[in-house]
Amino acid sequence: MITMENVCKSYKVAKRDAGFRAACKALVHREYEAVHALNNVSFTVRDGEMVGYIGPNGAGKSSTIKILSGILTPDSGTCVIDGRVPWKNRTEHVRQIGVVFGQRSQLWWDIPVIDSFELIKEIYSISTPQYNNKLEELTQLLQLQEILKTPTRQLSLGQRMRCEVAASLLHEPRLLFLDEPTIGLDAVSKLAVRDFIKKLNEEHKTTVILTTHDMQDIEAIANRVILIGRGQILLDGTLDELRRAAVSDGNGNTDEPLDLDHVMACLYRNLNIL
Amino acid sequence: MRKYYLFFKLRFAAGIQYRMAAVTALTTQMVWGLMECLAYKAIAESSGNMPMDYSAVVSYIWLKEALLALFNTWAADNDIFGMILNGDISYELCRPLSVYSMWFSRTAGGRISEALLRCIPVLACAFLMPYPYKMGLPVSAGAFLLFLLTAVLGLGVTIAFCMLVYILCFFTISPQGWRMALTGAVDFLSGNIIPLPFFPDKYLRIAQLLPFAYMQNIPFRIYCGDLAAAAIPSAIAGQVFWFAALTLAGLLLWKKAEKRVVVQGG
Numbered sequence: 163m164i165t166m167e168n169v170c171k172s173y174k175v176a177k178r179d180a181g182f183r184a185a186c187k188a189l190v191h192r193e194y195e196a197v198h199a200l201n202n203v204s205f206t207v208r209d210g211e212m213v214g215y216i217g218p219n220g221a222g223k224s225s226t227i228k229i230l231s232g233i234l235t236p237d238s239g240t241c242v243i244d245g246r247v248p249w250k251n252r253t254e255h256v257r258q259i260g261v262v263f264g265q266r267s268q269l270w271w272d273i274p275v276i277d278s279f280e281l282i283k284e285i286y287s288i289s290t291p292q293y294n295n296k297l298e299e300l301t302q303l304l305q306l307q308e309i310l311k312t313p314t315r316q317l318s319l320g321q322r323m324r325c326e327v328a329a330s331l332l333h334e335p336r337l338l339f340l341d342e343p344t345i346g347l348d349a350v351s352k353l354a355v356r357d358f359i360k361k362l363n364e365e366h367k368t369t370v371i372l373t374t375h376d377m378q379d380i381e382a383i384a385n386r387v388i389l390i391g392r393g394q395i396l397l398d399g400t401l402d403e404l405r406r407a408a409v410s411d412g413n414g415n416t417d418e419p420l421d422l423d424h425v426m427a428c429l430y431r432n433l434n435i436l
Numbered sequence: 437m438r439k440y441y442l443f444f445k446l447r448f449a450a451g452i453q454y455r456m457a458a459v460t461a462l463t464t465q466m467v468w469g470l471m472e473c474l475a476y477k478a479i480a481e482s483s484g485n486m487p488m489d490y491s492a493v494v495s496y497i498w499l500k501e502a503l504l505a506l507f508n509t510w511a512a513d514n515d516i517f518g519m520i521l522n523g524d525i526s527y528e529l530c531r532p533l534s535v536y537s538m539w540f541s542r543t544a545g546g547r548i549s550e551a552l553l554r555c556i557p558v559l560a561c562a563f564l565m566p567y568p569y570k571m572g573l574p575v576s577a578g579a580f581l582l583f584l585l586t587a588v589l590g591l592g593v594t595i596a597f598c599m600l601v602y603i604l605c606f607f608t609i610s611p612q613g614w615r616m617a618l619t620g621a622v623d624f625l626s627g628n629i630i631p632l633p634f635f636p637d638k639y640l641r642i643a644q645l646l647p648f649a650y651m652q653n654i655p656f657r658i659y660c661g662d663l664a665a666a667a668i669p670s671a672i673a674g675q676v677f678w679f680a681a682l683t684l685a686g687l688l689l690w691k692k693a694e695k696r697v698v699v700q701g702g
Contacts, residue, residue: 231530233526253532254532256529256530256531266524267527272453273446277446281442281446284442285532
């Protein structure tokens with residue numbers, strides 16, 4: 163169970179005009195602007211739910227994920243996950259969660275993937291039989307047989323991402339946060355990751371929160387969608403509800419069949435959050 | 437503890453993969469070491485009285501070259517700076533472990549693996565050098581044991597210092613500034629450029645108040661017999677003190693840094 167209430171987070175961003183003179187001025191006196199990444203964000207996620215967390219670039223998706231995983235401390239508001247406050251009980255909290263940051267890597271660059279996995283086994287004190295079982299399961303589902311012995315640096319992006327997902331699940335977390343897990347993947351890898359996440363949820367009742375710009379991800383995985391824009395939650399419902407909201411607020415051309423990307427674009431425009 | 441040992445082991449395994457680096461390092465270190473030997477020879481011949489025996493200086497130089505990877509402060513673990521810069525630190529923070537201990541053991545593993553790879557060929561060559569550029573044996577078996585002990589302590593002080601540099605990077609945008617300013621000065625004050633006994637008295641006394649004199653300075657000078665037996669206990673006490681003080685400072689600073697981590701973008 164995840165409860166977030168009135169969470170706010172702002173960043174201080176240094177700004178200046180273009181050009182050399184402005185740069186010199188900034189050397190002496192810097193002007194900062196507060197950017198409100200999250201503004202009174204509240205939502206609840208029940209156990210076993212699969213939630214798609216969407217919004218335009220810079221909406222606050224990653225900030226939310228980082229707060230949920232205890233990396234970022236919010237300015238105000240509360241967040242309780244299974245009775246823990248992520249940034250206060252960081253070490254106990256992270257034991258129960260798995261996180262995949264699509265744009266970052268947790269695998270050691272120069273050594274074979276399997277060595278990174280062994281390290282994770284130790285970090286989370288996973289018993290050997292449990293580890294072997296899980297590894298076998300993950301290897302099969304994500305088709306890792308061929309690549310486990312390869313150093314990370316020699317993997318393609320898709321191969322690496324499959325390993326990243328596996329690495330985040332070795333300790334059988336009850337919660338899984340995915341921050342753009344399908345970024346840059348080809349069709350086959352995308353399908354593999356999606357199927358895998360669905361199966362994971364069915365078999366282990368893992369709660370999944372996923373951010374993405376790929377609406378097919380959402381369609382395939384999420385049974386609930388939360389839309390965030392300019393740091394605020396704007397919609398919370400099923401994909402169909404979202405579709406209806408996009409069309410009803412639009413300019414009346416309802417009969418035009420819209421694909422998901424157009425639905426989103428329409429929605430972003432209607433809500434004026436771009 | 438086992439977890440941290442594994443970090444050490446993994447970094448060690450990663451470190452010994454870079455065979456070519458070890459070969460090139462051998463050449464660099466041999467040429468550099470020989471150059472230094474010649475320079476001190478010139479000093480010895482022109483001035484007559486050096487603050488250290490020439491043979492002691494030669495051993496000091498070869499030890500320094502062989503164990504460069506253990507004690508130099510400028511070659512901190514670039515992966516860690518990378519993580520802080522590009523945000524992969526996110527993953528480090530998602531581990532149920534103390535980041536400080538994780539990075540400490542990782543740095544130790546990196547340094548020791550690199551030093552082991554490099555020191556054997558460098559030392560072999562140094563022992564085969566013609567007199568007077570030949571590396572000497574330790575002055576006694578006891579001195580050798582003390583050398584090992586103080587080398588471990590010195591490594592601890594060095595890593596605890598590097599940890600401070602890593603953590604300071606959380607407070608600025610680029611780590612380059614800190615690294616340049618700190619490591620340049622430290623290189624000099626730790627006796628990596630010239631052995632500390634060559635410092636004028638006044639400056640030597642100041643240098644000895646700083647933690648940097650307790651890194652490589654102590655083990656190397658014990659090995660070559662330059663540090664008087666009577667001075668050894670207080671030197672070891674100094675090492676223990678600075679190791680504890682720097683570690684404590686690092687842990688406190690980390691507490692502060694942890695709260696202000698901002699992982700930017702994506």
